[in-house]
Amino acid sequence: AQKITQTQPGMFVQEKEAVTLDCTYDTSDPSYGLFWYKQPSSGEMIFLIYQGSYDQQNATEGRYSLNFQKARKSANLVISASQLGDSAMYFCAMRTSGSARQLTFGSGTQLTVLP
Amino acid sequence: SQTIHQWPATLVQPVGSPLSLECTVEGTSNPNLYWYRQAAGRGLQLLFYSVGIGQISSEVPQNLSASRPQDRQFILSSKKLLLSDSGFYLCAWSLGHPGNQPQHFGDGTRLSIL
Numbered sequence: 230a231q232k233i234t235q236t237q238p239g240m241f242v243q244e245k246e247a248v249t250l251d252c253t254y255d256t257s258d259p260s261y262g263l264f265w266y267k268q269p270s271s272g273e274m275i276f277l278i279y280q281g282s283y284d285q286q287n288a289t290e291g292r293y294s295l296n297f298q299k300a301r302k303s304a305n306l307v308i309s310a311s312q313l314g315d316s317a318m319y320f321c322a323m324r325t326s327g328s329a330r331q332l333t334f335g336s337g338t339q340l341t342v343l344p
Numbered sequence: 345s346q347t348i349h350q351w352p353a354t355l356v357q358p359v360g361s362p363l364s365l366e367c368t369v370e371g372t373s374n375p376n377l378y379w380y381r382q383a384a385g386r387g388l389q390l391l392f393y394s395v396g397i398g399q400i401s402s403e404v405p406q407n408l409s410a411s412r413p414q415d416r417q418f419i420l421s422s423k424k425l426l427l428s429d430s431g432f433y434l435c436a437w438s439l440g441h442p443g444n445q446p447q448h449f450g451d452g453t454r455l456s457i458l
Contacts, residue, residue, distance in 0.1 A: 262444050272432060274388075274449035281444055320387060331403070332447060334387040 231256040233321050233335035240340050242311045249296070250306040250338045252321035260326040263304040265295065268318040268337070277319075280304055311342045346371035350435045350450030358458050363408075363422040365453050367435030370416065375437040377418040378447060379410055382432040394418060395440060430457045 232255040242248035254263065265277040280288045280295045288295040296305040308315055318339050322332040350367045357363060369375050376395050380388040390403045392410035400410050407426060411419045418435060432454050436447040 276446040
């Protein structure tokens with residue numbers, strides 16, 4: 230069975246600074262994908278970034294990057310130059326080849342950006 | 345471009361009443377469709393998913409059911425709601441392949457059971 234762990238229930242960061250949100254995962258499947266989603270207070274889930282288990286380089290999307298450490302089974306999200314609009318709940322999720330149509334979500338990290 | 349519509353946005357229902365939440369996707373064909381539930385301050389729990397018309401897989405035993413009467417329509421139903429059915433319900437879609445395709449979510453339905 231696969232599992233996603235997000236150990237930071239809440240995080241604070243000063244505006245314009247970088248912040249790292251932690252995510253560790255557990256799976257015995259050699260082929261898997263890792264996703265990060267943002268959920269503002271309005272409730273919608275917004276896809277941010279994807280990392281495949283066989284990808285050689287860390288994924289980047291604008292101010293978002295994924296620090297993928299396969300041996301440690303971690304996939305931390307790094308947000309650079311934080312903005313007030315980044316305040317939201319962030320979820321890490323995993324899809325494995327054995328359950329190719331399902332995502333397993335972590336419990337989330339509430340990020341608050343301070344002015 | 346693809347869009348997903350989910351309604352209603354908010355619903356207040358008495359215990360024992362029926363439920364019908366609807367989700368439709370535009371701009372793609374034969375998507376995978378999903379229903380999730382999110383308790384307050386928690387992660388998402390997959391309830392149902394569908395890879396085609398009439399094909400429904402259930403992940404959690406409960407008094408809810410799902411149906412896919414058309415390719416891009418996904419319905420979540422209940423005959424008699426329980427207090428424990430309260431929560432935030434999200435519909436999502438994705439392409440079936442390849443595996444790096446993200447799931448895209450609707451705006452959700454906040455369901456309160458009285």
